[in-house]
Every structure is written in C-alpha cells, then in structure tokens.
Amino acid sequence: DEEPGGVDLRNPPKGPIVLGFSQVGAEGGWRRANTASIRKAAVRNRIDLNFKDAGGDPKKQIADVHSFIDARVSVIAFAPVVETGWGEVLRRARDARIPVVLTDRLIDETDTSLWASSIGAEFASEGNLAAIYLENDYAGTTGTVNVVEILGANGATPTKLRAEGFAATAAKTGRLNIVDQATGDWTKDGGKAAMRELLERNKRIDAVFAQNDDMGLGAVIALEAAGKKPGSAPKIVTVDGTKAALQGLADGKLTYVIECSPEIGEPLMSVVVDLFHGGRVPKRIPSEKAVFDAETAAEALLDRTY
Numbered sequence: 127d128e129e130p131g132g133v134d135l136r137n138p139p140k141g142p143i144v145l146g147f148s149q150v151g152a153e154g155g156w157r158r159a160n161t162a163s164i165r166k167a168a169v170r171n172r173i174d175l176n177f178k179d180a181g182g183d184p185k186k187q188i189a190d191v192h193s194f195i196d197a198r199v200s201v202i203a204f205a206p207v208v209e210t211g212w213g214e215v216l217r218r219a220r221d222a223r224i225p226v227v228l229t230d231r232l233i234d235e236t237d238t239s240l241w242a243s244s245i246g247a248e249f250a251s252e253g254n255l256a257a258i259y260l261e262n263d264y265a266g267t268t269g270t271v272n273v274v275e276i277l278g279a280n281g282a283t284p285t286k287l288r289a290e291g292f293a294a295t296a297a298k299t300g301r302l303n304i305v306d307q308a309t310g311d312w313t314k315d316g317g318k319a320a321m322r323e324l325l326e327r328n329k330r331i332d333a334v335f336a337q338n339d340d341m342g343l344g345a346v347i348a349l350e351a352a353g354k355k356p357g358s359a360p361k362i363v364t365v366d367g368t369k370a371a372l373q374g375l376a377d378g379k380l381t382y383v384i385e386c387s388p389e390i391g392e393p394l395m396s397v398v399v400d401l402f403h404g405g406r407v408p409k410r411i412p413s414e415k416a417v418f419d420a421e422t423a424a425e426a427l428l429d430r431t432y
C-alpha cells in the first residue's frame with residue numbers, strides 16, 4: 127500500500143508541508159519571475175519553503191539537495207543547472223522516501239522513477255517555432271538566410287533542446303542557414319559579448335536566434351553599437367516573453383518572442399500537496415506558450431508583471 131509519492135498510508139504524514147526548492151540562480155528576468163512565482167504560490171498554499179539559490183554552480187546545487195534530505199523536508203523540487211550528476215543524490219532522496227519534482231528543466235538519468243513529476247516547457251518546440259516564424263518572413267523570396275545563434279549555458283536542457291528544435295525545422299526546408307553559434311550564458315552581458323564575437327566572425331548576418339530574452343536584448347546593444355538596425359536587419363528571435371523583451375518587440379528592436387512561461391509556482395504547489403498526501407500525480411505537466419510579434423506584444427505588455 128505504498129503510493130508513488132513514497133508515503134506510507136498506514137502512517138499518514140502531518141503538516142506543515144516543507145518544500146525544499148533549489149533554484150538555478152538569478153541569471154535574468156525569466157529566472158527572477160520564476161522564483162517570485164514559486165515564493166508567492168508557497169505562501170498562498172501554506173507551504174513552508176526552504177529556498178536555496180545555486181548561483182549557477184552544479185556542485186553547490188547537489189549539496190543543497192543533500193541538505194534538504196538531511197533536513198527531512200516533505201518534498202524536494204529543483205530546477206537543474208545542468209542535466210548530469212543527479213543519480214546519487216536522487217537515490218538518497220528515494221531511500222529517505224522524499225518525493226522529488228523537477229521544475230523547468232530536465233535531468234539525464236535513465237531511471238525515471240527517481241522523480242515523481244516534472245513541470246516545464248517543451249523546449250524543442252520553442253526552437254521549432256522560432257525557426258518557423260523566421261522562415262515565414264522570407265516566404266516568396268529566394269536565397270539562403272544566414273542565421274547566427276546565441277546559446278544559453280552549456281549542459282542545460284533548454285540550451286540543447288532549443289538548438290535541436292531550431293536546427294530540425296531549418297533542415298526541413300533548407301531556407302535557414304545556421305552559419306555560426308556563440309554562448310551567452312543566459313545573461314544580457316553574455317549576449318552582448320556573444321553578438322560582438324559573431325559580428326567579427328561573420329560578414330553577412332540576416333537573423334539572430336537568441337535562446338533567451340536577456341541574451342537577445344544584449345545582442346541588440348552590440349548590434350546598435352555596430353551601426354545595425356536590430357529587429358529588421360538583422361531580425362532577432364528570442365525565447366521567454368519577459369516584459370523587457372515584449373517592450374523590445376513593441377519598439378521594433380526584436381522580431382519575435384516565443385513565450386516560455388516562468389509561472390510554474392501554482393502547478394508545482396498543487397503537485398507538492400498531492401505528493402505529501404500520497405496521491406498520484408502526472409509524470410509530466412507542460413507549461414504555457416505563445417508567440418509574440420510587435421502587435422501582440424503591445425497588448426500583452428498591459429498586464430505582464432515580469
């Protein structure tokens with residue numbers, strides 16, 4: 127009579143529910159909104175939140191998750207900095223009968239019983255969408271379109287899957303030619319530096335695919351400094367949908383923004399409550415997405431809080 131959450135029903139747990147949550151860091155607008163959503167939802171659902179910030183360091187993050195096990199929290203959730211290195215600590219959590227929820231990103235473990243549920247976006251389809259919208263802009267024209275890509279931090283799920291999704295769609299039609307890539311580490315400064323590098327290495331850049339808003343907004347700064355007209359020449363597509371990027375779209379400095387909602391606090395707390403009570407939870411909970419252009423961005427800006 128053991129439920130997937132690892133709760134012994136003959137000996138039901140008593141409150142309060144303590145959630146140990148390990149966050150990637152505070153690298154940009156998306157992440158800050160994600161943290162705010164989790165903190166707010168914890169309060170609203172009367173869950174004691176033990177929040178730790180890994181500062182982008184995979185080793186610190188694993189140590190933080192060990193500390194949640196030592197503290198015997200009710201449930202552990204984390205947004206992994208990188209996909210690798212999780213087996214040992216998650217087996218320890220399982221032995222301690224503490225259910226685990228992955229948020230936002232995924233991990234590279236074949237034993238999928240190590241986590242009860244994962245909540246987040248379909249990153250490959252965000253890459254697909256970025257390429258489809260860009261391609262549509264060139265419908266009715268001929269010749270290849272030179273695209274450069276600004277990548278997020280190495281080893282993270284969205285870095286890998288957004289690139290794969292974009293490349294897969296580009297390969298299908300052959301219109302988009304991915305000529306170069308540089309890493310921007312998810313930050314505005316990183317995106318600016320990456321764009322500078324890409325401008326040095328490439329004579330003709332028609333479009334930029336920045337894997338998040340902050341890096342795309344950094345690229346805008348570098349492009350303007352180089353006398354270019356970001357938003358049109360080159361076009362820029364980003365992923366996230368923060369207020370700053372929607373403003374960039376409305377101002378004509380970005381071309382498209384693929385939304386990846388950071389607001390996963392409420393669905394997370396709902397899963398946490400169910401796991402605490404030994405209930406069954408869905409293995410995968412997808413978050414929302416949309417695509418914005420200048421017009422729809424102006425509208426969405428009216429009530430965007432992050």
Ligand code: GYE
Pocket residue numbers: 153154156157230231284312337338339340365366386
């Ligand atoms: O796109 C980026 C953040 O994992 C979806 O991480 C998240 C990504 C998001 O740093 O802005």
